[in-house]
Amino acid sequence: MPHPQEDLLIAKQIAPTAMRLLVLQVLQQHAAALSLTDVEQLLQPVDRVTVHRTLKTFTEKGLAHRIEDGSGAAKYALCEPACTPELHQDLHVHFFCTSCRETSCLPTVAVPAITLPGAYQVQETSLVMKGRCARCAAPTETMQ
Template sequence: MVHTHNNNFEGLLEKHHLKKTGPRLKVLSMLSAKNVATSQPDLESVMSDIDRVTLYRILSAFEEKGIIHKVFDLNGTANYAMCSSGCGEDHHHDEHLHFNCTNCKNVYCLDELNLPPIKLPKGFKPEGFTLYATGLCPKCSKTA
């Protein structure tokens, strides 16, 4: 099963004209395995073989290419999640609800809840929209 994922990840890197390196494949594997957005410090803590600068460069390249998108948690820390297949280098399509759990502090991308079309006043040129909600995730609401 891991081999299949690696083939998919290699294809994704190839599609975006990025070299297929071990650290890049490992970051893709880690991010895709999680159901929550993940911060760089959290990734660093489980990937001791990838130094901070390399990880930062990988995350930046992935975000620039439309492979991952950045979402901020309640503390203002950047977290990263896999993009949908519709995202690309020129535009992210992450206009879905980002849910911040006030108890466990996890950030969830609720892809099924898209933002409605927003018409801005004349002269405004949006580069992206983000919608946040806060509260308790299903796991935390069960224990509350």
């Protein structure tokens, strides 16, 4: 019987081990980007080093991207299907909610092109916006 998660790993040239399948499943089940600690807690008990290596492999193979949102812990989210190890297609805005502390990918909001002066050579571009996410900013119903 076909296993879509195994097929996805194989398509990205990642050997489908049990841990890799579990980490992939966790990333697929969460809309917000997750830190190493988040993944580790969701999969308890698990070896932290193995989870770290799995996330690193996913990033290197174009399956996930790493987000530095200023919270002190890198977060990980699945890439767009077109991402490759050589070229991540994830030039979109990331949003860090200062209330719930979740980081979300906003793939419909592109990072604007910026031209740098002189001999500056860009190697990586990211844009993190901070504020309150839609869920936290929504008015709460008053109790009667």
